[in-house]
Amino acid sequence: MKGKLIVFEGVEGCGKTSQIQLTQEWLQSFNTSVVVTRQPGGTELGLHLRRLLLEAGSNLIADRTELLLYAADRSQHVEQVIKPAIREGTIVLCDRYTDSTIAYQGWGRGLDINLIDQLNAIATSGLQSDLTLWFDVDVEVGLARKRGGGDKFDRIERETIEFHRRVQKGYAHLAASYPERIVRIDGSLSQEVVQQKVQAILTSKLKT
Ligand code: TMP
Numbered sequence: 001m002k003g004k005l006i007v008f009e010g011v012e013g014c015g016k017t018s019q020i021q022l023t024q025e026w027l028q029s030f031n032t033s034v035v036v037t038r039q040p041g042g043t044e045l046g047l048h049l050r051r052l053l054l055e056a057g058s059n060l061i062a063d064r065t066e067l068l069l070y071a072a073d074r075s076q077h078v079e080q081v082i083k084p085a086i087r088e089g090t091i092v093l094c095d096r097y098t099d100s101t102i103a104y105q106g107w108g109r110g111l112d113i114n115l116i117d118q119l120n121a122i123a124t125s126g127l128q129s130d131l132t133l134w135f136d137v138d139v140e141v142g143l144a145r146k147r148g149g150g151d152k153f154d155r156i157e158r159e160t161i162e163f164h165r166r167v168q169k170g171y172a173h174l175a176a177s178y179p180e181r182i183v184r185i186d187g188s189l190s191q192e193v194v195q196q197k198v199q200a201i202l203t204s205k206l207k208t
Pocket of ligand 1: 012038039040070095096097098100101102104105156157
């Protein structure tokens with residue numbers, strides 16, 4: 001198999017992170033070279049940025065600053081991790097990518113989508129995902145899952161329910177706009193059923 005970028009996306013608590021782990025195990029079971037990584041926080045610099053972005057007080061980061069910090073994380077991550085891995089023929093499973101910025105900073109914060117598209121193009125130097133899996137779950141369900149997990153909410157998770165609903169709308173709009181690249185999976189199903197769907201989609205989409 002050639003190197004590919006496969007992205008896992010969705011609102012808080014959509015189950016993407018567990019699905020990435022299961023997908024990695026599945027791919028490794030037939031000796032595929034695979035790496036799991038994430039945005040923000042997939043590099044050493046990115047870990048600092050992730051901490052700044054998620055642990056800061058609610059009013060400490062202006063919306064455009066937030067946008068630029070996510071872009072900085074992405075730029076470093078694409079250069080340092082994603083591109084080299086793809087060049088080596090590795091399958092990269094990435095927890096969030098450019099669509100997160102459109103959903104969260106575009107739809108959630110209300111920043112200009114065209115501007116975000118341009119910034120995403122700069123940060124990735126044009127590298128798009130080969131496939132993006134969108135785990136679609138109601139925002140209330142997702143947030144309740146997170147709360148049930150016992151972790152303290154971070155700066156973005158603490159946003160209003162309206163913010164999270166706008167983010168969700170953003171994902172729905174993206175999936176409708178890019179049906180070739182983005183595949184919706186019902187994230188409310190059981191973990192096993194969701195994983196079966198992921199495997200079926202990857203099997204049919206990634207034959208080349
Ligand atoms: P995670 O907890 O799923 O790893 O995501 C980190 C948080 O950062 C999550 O609340 C979504 C948010 N985020 C953005 O707002 N914009 C972005 O571009 C990315 C990658 C994440």
